[in-house]
Every structure is written in C-alpha cells, then in structure tokens.
Amino acid sequence: DAGVIQSPRHEVTEMGQEVTLRCKPISGHDYLFWYRQTMMRGLELLIYFNNNVPIDDSGMPEDRFSAKMPNASFSTLKIQPSEPRDSAVYFCASSFGVLPLHFGNGTRLTVT
Amino acid sequence: AQKVTQAQTEISVVEKEDVTLDCVYETRDTTYYLFWYKQPPSGELVFLIRRNSFDEQNEISGRYSWNFQKSTSSFNFTITASQVVDSAVYFCALSLVETSGSRLTFGEGTQLTVNP
Numbered sequence: 001d002a003g004v005i006q007s008p009r010h011e012v013t014e015m016g017q018e019v020t021l022r023c024k025p026i027s028g029h030d031y032l033f034w035y036r037q038t039m040m041r042g043l044e045l046l047i048y049f050n051n052n053v054p055i056d057d058s059g060m061p062e063d064r065f066s067a068k069m070p071n072a073s074f075s076t077l078k079i080q081p082s083e084p085r086d087s088a089v090y091f092c093a094s095s096f097g098v099l100p101l102h103f104g105n106g107t108r109l110t111v112t
Numbered sequence: 113a114q115k116v117t118q119a120q121t122e123i124s125v126v127e128k129e130d131v132t133l134d135c136v137y138e139t140r141d142t143t144y145y146l147f148w149y150k151q152p153p154s155g156e157l158v159f160l161i162r163r164n165s166f167d168e169q170n171e172i173s174g175r176y177s178w179n180f181q182k183s184t185s186s187f188n189f190t191i192t193a194s195q196v197v198d199s200a201v202y203f204c205a206l207s208l209v210e211t212s213g214s215r216l217t218f219g220e221g222t223q224l225t226v227n228p
Contacts, residue, residue: 033215033216042218042219042220042221043203043216043218043221044218045215045216045217048215056215089155091157093157098145098207098209100147100159100162101159101216102159103149103156103157103158103159104156105155105156106155106156106157108155
C-alpha cells in the first residue's frame with residue numbers, strides 16, 4: 001500500500017521563480033493537509049481539503065501561496081513568486097475522517 | 113485555540129537509559145485526540161500513537177509507553193532501555209474531535225539523542 005507521495009524531494013530555485021509542489025494522497029483518504037516545517041515556526045498548517053474542497057486556508061502566509069486539489073488523487077501547492085523566507089520543508093498528509101494523519105516524506109525547498 | 117507545549121528542546125541520554133518526553137496541552141474542548149509522531153534524521157514523520165480524551169488508560173507498546181493525565185493536561189512519552197535508533201525529534205500533537213479530520217496542532221518537538 002503506497003503512502004503519501006510528494007514530489008520533488010528537493011527543490012532549489014532562485015528568488016522570484018514559481019515553485020510547484022505536488023502530492024498524491026493515499027487512495028480512499030478524504031482529507032488532505034499541507035504543512036510547513038521551519039526551525040523558527042515548527043510545524044504549521046497551511047491549508048487543508050475535504051473531498052477536494054478547501055476548508056481552511058487561514059494558515060497560508062500570503063497571496064503568493066496557492067493550493068489546489070483538482071481531484072481526489074492529486075494536490076499542488078504553488079508559490080509565485082518565491083522568496084528566500086519560503087525556504088522550508090513542506091509536508092503533505094492525508095487521512096480518512098478523524099483517523100491519524102499519514103505524512104509524505106516532504107519536499108525540502110531552498111530559495112536563493 | 114489549542115496549544116501544545118514540549119518544554120524539553122533537547123535531551124541526551126546514554127543507551128539503555130529510560131527517558132521521558134513531556135507534553136502539556138491546552139484546549140477548552142472536552143473531546144480531543146492526542147498524538148505522538150517521530151521524525152528520524154531522514155525527515156519523515158512517523159505516527160506512533162493516538163489517544164482519545166475519554167480514555168486515560170496508559171498504553172504500552174514494546175519499549176514505548178504513554179501516560180495520559182487529564183488532571184494535569186499532560187500526555188508524556190517514555191522510552192525504556194533507549195537505543196541509538198530512537199534518536200529523533202518527537203512531536204506531540206492535538207486535534208479536536210469536533211473539527212473536520214485530524215487537523216493537528218503540533219508542539220515544538222523534542223530532539224532526543226541516544227549515545228552509544
């Protein structure tokens with residue numbers, strides 16, 4: 001049974017460039033979450049979806065961040081334009097109802 | 113709002129020692145879940161346990177045990193006879209039963225280093 005799959009594992013980009021992170025949740029899960037991990041702020045929730053519908057995006061830091069879930073098996077998190085302070089590890093996680101979250105391996109983003 | 117506090121930023125022990133990781137939480141809700149996740153050096157987040165706020169029974173799984181006390185709003189995690197492979201960052205987290213899905217509020221994490 002495949003877990004949550006994130007791509008790419010590592011992304012290095014220059015300030016001002018567009019960055020797109022991708023996530024494939026576990027099949028059958030109806031919730032999808034995007035978290036960001038930094039040394040300063042720890043693990044913080046950015047946005048989550050239920051049945052492909054965004055429920056709460058209050059954690060999205062700025063309008064430069066956007067997330068979509070066009071179908072039950074795919075989600076993207078886009079940063080445009082990227083800035084050095086966006087450097088972090090971005091985790092995608094999925095769950096079925098209130099069952100525990102399963103996390104992907106994360107995408108380590110470095111913006112120079 | 114919910115809050116999870118892990119006061120121990122870093123703990124260092126020698127192999128075979130027992131170690132307890134502290135977790136204190138705040139919530140006004142009466143129904144909630146508490147979690148522990150492990151983040152090894154490779155970076156992934158691994159689910160360890162979930163407890164329901166109605167179930168204060170302690171739990172043991174091999175060398176791991178958890179002590180849940182509502183009276184002190186604590187959910188502590190003990191590793192018995194620690195091993196080098198236990199070295200990781202451990203996160204305590206909380207989610208509300210009433211809200212949608214397992215929306216987690218994480219603590220700051222405790223870096224555990226087990227030395228040979």
